[in-house]
Amino acid sequence: MAPSGAPPNTTFPPLTTSYQPITIFTTAYPHTNSTLNPFAAAASNFINDLLNKIPLPRWAVYAIFVAAALLILICCLCICIKCCKRKKKKQNKKDEIIKMNDMNGKTTSALVQPDVTDVDYGTAKKERGKLLYSLDYSVAQSELTVGIKQANNLMAMDLGGTSDPYVKVYIIPDKIKTCETKVFRHTLNPVFNERFNFPIPKSTLLKSTVVMQVFDFNRFSKHNIIGELRVELGNVDWNHVIEEWRALAEPAKFEEENLGEICFSLRYVPTAGKLTVVILEGKNLKNMDITGNSDPYVKVQLALDKRKWRKRKTSIKRNTLNPYYNESFTFDVSFEQIQRVNLVISVWDHDAVTRNDPIGKIFLGCDASGNQLRHWADMLSNPRRPIAQWHNLLSAQQVNSTLTLKKRIPLASRMPF
Numbered sequence: 001m002a003p004s005g006a007p008p009n010t011t012f013p014p015l016t017t018s019y020q021p022i023t024i025f026t027t028a029y030p031h032t033n034s035t036l037n038p039f040a041a042a043a044s045n046f047i048n049d050l051l052n053k054i055p056l057p058r059w060a061v062y063a064i065f066v067a068a069a070l071l072i073l074i075c076c077l078c079i080c081i082k083c084c085k086r087k088k089k090k091q092n093k094k095d096e097i098i099k100m101n102d103m104n105g106k107t108t109s110a111l112v113q114p115d116v117t118d119v120d121y122g123t124a125k126k127e128r129g130k131l132l133y134s135l136d137y138s139v140a141q142s143e144l145t146v147g148i149k150q151a152n153n154l155m156a157m158d159l160g161g162t163s164d165p166y167v168k169v170y171i172i173p174d175k176i177k178t179c180e181t182k183v184f185r186h187t188l189n190p191v192f193n194e195r196f197n198f199p200i201p202k203s204t205l206l207k208s209t210v211v212m213q214v215f216d217f218n219r220f221s222k223h224n225i226i227g228e229l230r231v232e233l234g235n236v237d238w239n240h241v242i243e244e245w246r247a248l249a250e251p252a253k254f255e256e257e258n259l260g261e262i263c264f265s266l267r268y269v270p271t272a273g274k275l276t277v278v279i280l281e282g283k284n285l286k287n288m289d290i291t292g293n294s295d296p297y298v299k300v301q302l303a304l305d306k307r308k309w310r311k312r313k314t315s316i317k318r319n320t321l322n323p324y325y326n327e328s329f330t331f332d333v334s335f336e337q338i339q340r341v342n343l344v345i346s347v348w349d350h351d352a353v354t355r356n357d358p359i360g361k362i363f364l365g366c367d368a369s370g371n372q373l374r375h376w377a378d379m380l381s382n383p384r385r386p387i388a389q390w391h392n393l394l395s396a397q398q399v400n401s402t403l404t405l406k407k408r409i410p411l412a413s414r415m416p417f
Contacts, residue, residue: 114351128227178371259360360393
């Protein structure tokens, strides 16, 4: 149909709408599309296939990965701390070396021989803390009372910046008795308030020296000494009680006789009335033979009410100063008896021809003190659990004078317990 106004017989082409395609130009990045994407896709597929093969929920797999990462991180931190500690020890050791280049020889003070008490064995002086002590002598009883009051600003011996201090007290040159305070955990300012009595005549008193040594307690290694005080009793005014603060000095290294150490565990079961002693090992024992070794064995003895009761002994280890035993002994001790029992551990050198010689000795129980008493108390407070600890051996004379055992229990009283 022709539109109005158009001439007749005029043909119009059909109305059509044509759209030209719009070309969008994009910039291709061949490295991204052709290189990274295939690798990323392949890696993603590989990881998904690997996770699908693990027979665990996906959250459990992720938790394991996180735990492993944390474990690796903790190990790295421990290694860093250990390296820093080793570096600090090495630096301290380096600082303690005497700087010989500083001695130019122009002054005569460097050539003066110092007193024995002033010798520091080539180490730099360190602040070791202070100790408050007291001394009181009774002429009527011929007895010296040494009071260990408290300590202040002790040297930190542990990694956490603290120490576990206790004090050992004895009198030289006889040294027939050694006393120890209880151990205080994680402190540099312990308050002891303990007193120890030493029988000593007035004539011997004026020639003696009281030694007070502060140690850092370690259950499974050697106890580190923090410092010591030595008071010559001949210079003390005994008209009144002495009580004073004094700075701790570096310990002397020429007097203490090293008899060695012994490690053993204790386990007590109250319901069954069983006391189990496991002798584990010894180290650095005193050599008793000409060859420089010993043939050590350990004797385990129980004393009830200060009387010898029961005993056992380990096998003999030949030609060694570091014997390993791991031998167990079980004793029947009722709960009522455990409060009256003392355990005596003694190390002996076996001789095939002559008499066996004692190397060292210690005793534990409610009559003990210091580390021995603490080990015994830890055993009683942790029933059915073995408690192991290292102990320094003392001379048999010291232990015998402190424990003062009586004669053996009569047979009638030892019958059934």
